[in-house]
Amino acid sequence: MKKLIEGAGKLGIELNAGQIKRFELYYQELIEWNRRINLTAITDYSAVQAKHFLDSLTVTQALRGEEVESPDFSIVDIGTGAGFPGVPLKILLPQPRLVLIEPTTKKAAFLQHIIGKLELENTEVVNSRAEEAGHLPLYREQFALVLSRAVALLPALVELTLPFCRIGGRFVAQKKGEIDQEISRAERAVAALGGQLSQVKRIELGQFSDVRYLLIIDKIYPTPSKYPRRPGIPKRRPI
């Protein structure tokens, strides 16, 4: 886990022996399950450390130190796939409630397995689409931190994510490439869902061959009850 340890160090994170052991186990299980179900195209030991584990941990750069200690701090990861970025973050921060939303049943089964294997507490898998889970009182406007990586372009993505965010909380989108146009196209949707773009953080690490960004969107108003619209509509007809 040398690549992960070094990269995490650059983010100001010192991984302890227990955490490194969990990342090792996570890698082994990911590769094992990937033989049977399609979890990831990235399987090389070094590439998984950088492109999955370290990339997931970059979301820490959008956290305010003291909030993580708060007993009501909670995290939801929408469209988590094989657990990114939610599971690496949970390995780092064992305390807060973590909900993993994933509609593909086989991926949800892997998530359930890995939670048990890594002994992650206070973690729940929801085998559902964001358009459905986002209307349930158990999840709607309940989370201080909403995460989502590689699920949709920003105009659709905010409809899938902001309904989960409580007022005063934040949605952090991980993006790369040409973000300016994506941001300007999402302006109307962000406002309609009760959000406000507050910061764009540039992430540049030697472990990555490209520049990455964290788009931080604050939740300032409640999301109108008509959002999210029916399954498939946010991506087909973004606001």
Ligand code: SAM
């Ligand atoms: N976040 C993971 C990552 O970065 O490795 C997985 C990314 S994968 C490209 C996109 C994931 O989003 C898939 O696992 C898919 O099932 C999930 N997804 C797609 N549409 C969704 C929706 N409407 N609600 C929740 N999850 C969705």
